[in-house]
Amino acid sequence: MAHGLIITSMVDMFTLVLLFLLMFYDPLYDGSSPVELPNGDVQAKAQGGPTITVTTENIVVNGKPVAAIRDGKLDAAVAMQGRAITALVSSLSPLVPKDGAEPPAVSVECDRRVPWQVLGAVLESASQAGFPRYRFVVAGE
């Protein structure tokens, strides 16, 4: 009695693998990201929350650029309040919980090449906006 190969289980498996891969597929990713996260040995897993992304070219809050960086320094046109960046404070302030609840920690995704003078201004801005706690996201091994 002749029987064909039963491939239903294999199709099921392939379908699941395909769905898993499609979930993580980013068609815009061209192999180069604007942010090169530093490598770190810390074990704590990254969590969610408001995100400040600092590339070598600009500062982005939840996907919206708020300040430009030129040659490793804040652009001369960026308005400052002391050490804080005015536009960054304005962008973060509406995200502070209005019900008096403790604000969540801000996730800082910063390029490894960004100097402290820029990062310090970003942290000072977050602090002035009402986010005194930070999480520095790093790439694990």
Added chain:
Amino acid sequence: MRARNPVGAELDLTPVLSTIVHIIPIALIAVRFVTLHEHRLDSPPLVAEEAPSQQLADEQDKERVVVRILATGFEVRGGDAGESTVPCVAPCAPENYDYEALNVLMVSAHARYPNVRQVVVAPDAGIPYQTIIGVFDAVTETGSSGVRKPLFPEPVLVDGADARPAPTGGP
């Protein structure tokens, strides 16, 4: 006329399988797996206006470990233990700072002050973020990836200009 779907006929999955087999390698090439971790900071960076007076700072410094990140290496002030410098192992770039030597200094500082949880990290203006994270790794934990012991789990970032030893007196 022949029935379109005769009873008992098996669905021909060969084209579907062929398509999936082609898509999976393409998706595997495009996907990248990155595990994200994080360093947590619960204290905002200190600014000059909030810095304590010299007298108060001196009292607090008795049990305070300060790591300055300079363009030439690390400078560690550990209360009564005085000051140590850790030069770069090669022309200073983020990968050439001596994080292992810094970690050894932190282990001895932790042995002196086992109840202290904070360490002050003070980078100079041009220090890149990768170096700051390397210092965080060195001051917060020690040991291999299998067995890790906490050292100073609550690093505090201070601007390097504010962490320079004041010349004399205070307000």
